[in-house]
Every structure is written in C-alpha cells, then in structure tokens.
Amino acid sequence: MTDTKLEDYSETEEENKSKEVKELIEPKKTNNQSKAHEMAKSQREISIAEFFEKNRHLLGFDNKRKALLTTIKEAVDNSLDACEEADILPEITVEIHEIGTDKFRVIVEDNGPGIVKAQIPKIFAKLLYGSKFHKLKMQRGQQGIGISAAVMYAQLTTGKPAKIISKIHPNEPAHYYELKIDTATNKPDIIKDVKKEWYKENGTRIEIDLEASYNKGSQSVDEYIRETAVINPHVTLIYQPPKGEQLMLVRATEEKPKQAQEIKPHPYGVELGMLIKMLQRTETKTVKQFLKEDFSRVGDKAAEEILENSKLLSKTKTKDMSRDMAEQLMNGIKKTKLMMPPTDCIVPLGETMLEKGIKKEINAEFYTSVSRPPSVYRGNPFAIEVAIAYGGDQPADKSINVMRFANRVPLLYQQGACATQESITQTNWKSYGIQQTGSNMPVGPITIVIHIASVWVPFTSEAKEAIAHYPEIIKEMKLAIQEAGRNLAKYVKKKKRVKEELKKRSYIETYIPHIAEALKELTNCSATDEEIIKENLTELLEQQRGKVDSLDFDPTKNEEYNEEFAKIGREKEHDSNSEFSEENADEEDEK
C-alpha cells in the first residue's frame, strides 16, 4: 500500500494546474482589464477533495443508506487487497454500531501487513493517493479515492476524525492516528499521532463515525457481506450488525488465490496523452528500449516493426520525442500486429470455487459454472466467469436474480446500467427453456452470478457500481452466459421429459381399469380375469417405459448449503412489502 513515487506524480499534476491558474490570474493588460481583474478575483484552483466534496454521488455517497455500504466496502476492499498482496489469509472484522439518530460508527479491522507510519495520513486523508492507480494488476481498489472519500464524508456529516491504528510487525509499536482531510488543499489534517500498544501482531483498524442509515434488503451491507464471502471463499468475516448477533462467516478454503502478476501496459491500450507522459518519465534512453521495457509483448522484432511503421529511426532518443513524433509512434503501433497481453495477471475464481460459493447460499436443484479463457479490451486483459443456480427454493414467477462481481467485489447498485444487464437481456433465454419476453430480463427460478476479473475494470463511475459497455466485454459475457445456458438447457429439458414421462405413467394407471372393464364386457370374462388383465397390462406397459431419474427437488441434497448464511441480508426490510422498499432504494439511487 505504499508507493512514494506516486506522491510526486500527483504533486506534479497540481503544480501543472497551478501554472495554468497563474496564467489566468496575470493576464496581459487590455481595455477590459478592470473587468478581467474583477473576474480573476473569484477564480481559484479547485482541489480534488473540494470537487468530490461537492460531487459525493460520484463516489457512492449519494444517500445515507449507500454511504454506509460504500464506507464498509472501501475499507474491506483495502483490507483484502493488502492481505492478498502480503500473502496472508484474510480475517476481517466489520462492526456497525448505532451511536445516534442516523449516526453510525463503522469499525473495520484486518490481520493484514499494516501500513508504515509515514503513509498512514496520506492513504486515509488524501484523495487520489495510493499504489493502485498506476499498477496494471488485478486488484479490488483501483483509483486511490475510496477510503479517503469515506473519511471525508464522515467529517462532513459528523465532524469527527477517522481513527486509525496500524501495526506492521510484532516487535514494533502500533501507530494511532486521528485524521481529517483539509479539503481546500487535499492534504491530511493530523489531529492526533501517538504510539500505542495493540494486541495484534500486525494489521490495521479503522473507525469512522458517519451519518448513515442501516437497512436490510438487496442493496444492504448484509447483502454485501454475504456476497463478499461467496466470491472470496478464502476469507473469514466476522460481522457485527447494528442490532442482532455477531455472525462469523468462516472461510470455505485455506487455499489463497494465486497472486496476480503486475503487467506493463500493452501498446494497444495506450492513448496519446498517456504515451507522452510515459515518454517523459521513462528511464530508458532510446525509443526502441522504451518500447521493449515499458510495455508488455514488445520484443526486439516488434519494436523494430513499430518504429518502421512509425517512420522513426530506431536510435531516436526518448528525450527528443516531440508531440508529433509521439503521434507518429501511436499510428505505428496501430499498424503493427502485436501479441495480446499476457493473461497470468488475472486470477479468475475458477468454476469449482464459483459453484461452491453459490451453493453455500442458494439451495437449488442444479448448478453450472463457466470460466472463460482471458480476453482483451483496450489492451487490458480480462476474464469472465458465470455460474447459474436453477430451481429449488427460488421463485419461478419473478425476474431472475443477478449477482454481479468485479475483481471479487460485489456490485449492488446500478444493475440496469451495467454491461452484465445488457449481456443477460440480449441472450435468447427461450432456447434454454426459460421464459423471456422480447429482450427483457428472463423470468424463472434462477440466480446468475457474473464475475469479471481484470487488471483494470472499466467502471461507469468512481463509485464502482456498474461495468462499462465495452463490446469485447459484452461479447465475452454473452459467450459465458450462453455456455452456462446450454448446460442449463440440458437440465431443463431433461426435467421436462421426466415430467412428461411421469404424466404418461399416470396415464397408464388411469386408463388400464377402463381397458380391463371393456374387455370384461366384450368377452364376458370373470372378475378374476379382469384383475389379471389389469395386473398384466400394468406390468407390460411399465416394462416399456424403463426407469426414470427422480428430478424432484430435494432440499437436503445440497450439503454446501448454509441456511444461516443464506439468510444474511435476505430478511425483509418491512415484512409486508419488501419489494416496494427495494424500489425505493433504487429511486434514491437515481437521485
């Protein structure tokens, strides 16, 4: 979680901005100078913190209910990423305490590697600070806004600082901080800074007081906790909701997910501005070296080819590259055929784990899962995974239930705006035996899980709620849904056949007595003979049929199913009309 270089980057950006501002403040004198001067007085730099303070919905703080979820989500995401990077099996405690009307205290504590003292204030009390933005690696956090945004929201709504304690080694003391953000400058405002004894060997704990509201239902913290456990089977979560008992969601596997490899950007995924910036910062001397070392999938031959296609000499120095030359290089890249980026940088969950996860919380008759091989959009590798649970306890007359995940993080809001939605509705579910009118959401007893794993998930906003509609991503999603759909169709059709077969068998039972009776009337045979006829017919006809598999739903068959677990977040918000309240939440969401 530490990267000093990054600080320089963001500072440079700010310096650049202030230069521009200076130019505005000191214009050349003209006839209109007094007016321009007057205007200039009200013009000033906007800090990123100030911007997001005003536009908090962009970060997922549009309402009280969502604020609680976003705060917890950001803290847990950070903990999980840190644990995985440090190769630690995560054990995370999430506590929510009601401390007043619409006021809550959120505590998230992990057993992660901890954070070195100097970094703590920046990570928690400075927006756009962190190691993640510039790393092409599959991880939950991306921008370095998340947790600091939560701290900012907390101080805005309660005026209280965030309390952080972190310890990096059993032999070193823990550091305790109370932090706020100076939004005008986007710099940490340190309220308290002390050494402290802490029982943990290592880890981080954050305590935030904020204005929020706690609700149950489909977009609740409960749901988030449960889905997090589904998609991260190696995590132990200890969850204390505001009212009610503490829940312990014990990890389902000791196996840690494979470490995702960090990759260099692929030339296809880079835009001109980015290329120029990379040229300015590179440590390489020549453009050829630059191409080979700062990008993935560019070898000696490929670099030569790019330079040739760019009409640039291979000895060109990186420091001599002008904007026009960078554009030439850009066009050269487009003309060159390159290998797709390596895909070991993404670690999908895998079909078995995905299925195990969904089995834990949905008691269905049939499960299937598909893990697609990695693919690429804009030079970024990604992989799509889909699991379907069919039948069982699920209602048959409602739209199917969708669970969306991106890099192992549940997405609870903005389903309608998400690429997953488009992929699902554009699939022809009728061919899998599932009801669907036009390109609406299909209707049936189905839960579909969609997971995108990528070095850079293209969210539609910083709140990371929905996945952008890249054609390559939608195509992969559809392929995964179709593959799972075909498996599903086999089961649905088999079930239909069995149902028909059982109907035929009941037919046999219904009509045999009539045949026996008619034969008795026609042949004047005895009542004993009539009975023999009945028996023989039953035997004859059932012989023809053979055995049928029983496809009746057996609720005890799924051994992975955990009823307690499945209930989390599923309790009705208001007993009478939970659907109504969910709709309300969506409406709030829109605002």
Add this chain to the structure above:
Amino acid sequence: MTKTLEKIQTTAKKLFTNIKLKEKAEMESPVRSLNNVIYNKKDGFFELKGMMKKRTLTANTVKTFAQTLKMMALSKDLINSEDIATKREAYYVSKNWGEARFKEQPESDAVMDDIEATFACNREQLGFIADEHGGSVAGELTVIDKDSTTKKEIKIDCTKFGSGSYSIPSDVEHLKFETKAKFVLAIETQGMFERLNKHQYWKKANCIIISMSGVPSRSCRRFIRKLSDEANLPVHVFTDGDPYGMMNIYRTLKVGSGNAAHINEFFCVPKANFLGITPRDITEYKLPTHPLKEVDIKRAKDALKNDPFVKDYKEWQNALKEMIQMKVRAEQQALAKHGLNFVISDYLPEKMKNEKSWLP
C-alpha cells in the same frame, strides 16, 4: 349372432388372450386417406390399397385403446338389444366412462370410423347412425317402407308431398322402389331443390329430384345408389361451379371418399355424371361469378395432384385446370341472372339434350 357382432367378439377375445399371456396387444385398421385408395374404374369406386395402421397398446395409445374398447362394448350392447345410437348420443354415452370419456364429438366420431374400418362394416351395422340430414326427395317415385311396429308395408308416393318432400331415413337398407322416372337429378342446394319442386320440374322432365344439402350423408348416398341400381336409372348431379361442388360433393357421391374407403363399395354411385355448373357453362351462359378463394385453388390443385379419380379422367383435369385459369367460380343460383326460372325453361333441358356437355 350378426356377423359384425362375431367380428367384434373375435377381436376382443384375441386382445384378451394376448394380454393374459403377457403378449403384445395390437389392433389393426386400414389407413383412411386418399393415399390408400385406388380408383377401380371397372366397378366405379375407390378401393382400399391395403395400407394398414397397427395400433400397439403403449403409454401413448392407452387412452384411445380404452376408448375404442369401450365403444366396441357399446356397439355390442346396441346390436344385442336391436337399438341404435346417433353419433351424438354415443358421444354423450361416453360421458359416463370417467377418465375415458370424450371431450369433443370429433374424437368419438374418429374412434367410431376406426372401428368401422377395422371390421370393414358400416356404422349402421354397429348400431350407430348419423345425425346429419338425410336428404329430401320429390318426383316420380314410390318408396316402399315398413311400419316399425306392425311390420306391414307402407307405400309412399313422392309426388304427393305438395310443397314439402320425402325425407330419406338414416337406415335405407330395407327400402324398395317403384318408379317410371327416366333419371335422378341430385342437387347440391336445398334452395335449388325447392325451386324445382315448386314448379314441379320432376313432372315436366319425368324424373326424381333429390336435395343433398352439401356433401351427401351416407344414407343419402346409399339411397341414390339403391335407386340407381334397382330402378336402373342414370344419376345427374347438379352442383355449384366450384372445386367444392365438383370434388367434395360430386366425387364423393360418385366414387366415395378416402376417409370411408372401406365402405365405398356400397355408398358410391358409379352411374352418376356431372351435369353442371361446369367451367364451360360459366363462359357459355355468361354467368355472374365470384373470384376463386385461396382454399378453392388449393383444393383444385390438390385434386389434380392427388385424387386418383381426377387422375383417371382427362376431362376432369381439363375442367379443373380451366377453372384455375379462369380464377372464378359460379353458384347454381347464378342462372337466375337470366330469369328466376331460366334453370327450368332453358338450362336443364339444354344440358339434358347435350350429353357432350356433361363431365364423367
């Protein structure tokens, strides 16, 4: 014991034995469709080619099997008690069979047809009669019937019905005839029959007129057949000038149908010929027409392609082709364009004189 009853019981006994020995239970009946008939030119009717359909008792056929056997049992009762049941009545009797009852009458009619075909008898022999209209008769004919209670002969003079007519009964097997008429005129519509009867056309032409009211019922066909055989009379058929009148009505009367091929032998009228309205009449009499409908064209084309009777007569192929080309049809009543009684004063006498204008 009647022959039919014997057949029913033999079949039932065989099924009974098979099941008792745990052998496969099957029933066989001829395929009832145009594909399974050939036109026997010598005798003048459709004959079965011999394609049989075998129905084995399985889960899929168990319901029809039960219904067929129940229907056979009903037939046995009817024969034994010398009673009859109309097709509609038989359908209602089935309502007493629990799960094996028929939902709609077409279901029970189809089962009845299958039984008929299986035993190669007609439904009257099974004790079932049609509930369709039998047909009306007027003209130079005395029908000799029997009083059902006294068993004494009753003579019915068909010239003595005034503006009414004699109604053909559902069982005509026992009827006898006395007549001096020269021919029989079978008419498609009741309306045209009424006009000819009103003006006593039968007196003028010395004939018997019979209304078929659409496709003639079996008893009507059998009545005309007996009349034509026993009194040795030619039968002229007067229908609308459209594929339905020509194929469904005339062809069925003359050579029988694919559906009832097993009994055509007794129900067709090989001596019949087609008087009109022919496509040529439409042109020659400048009759008002209606455009041929999609179904008319399809029916005509089907006949050209599949009907063994049409395939045997060049004249019919030409007539149907001509009609398809003209794309029009004309009703019997179209003759009224030239005056209400033009049909009596001109059309029929002219047609009767000119044998060449007939179709075989």
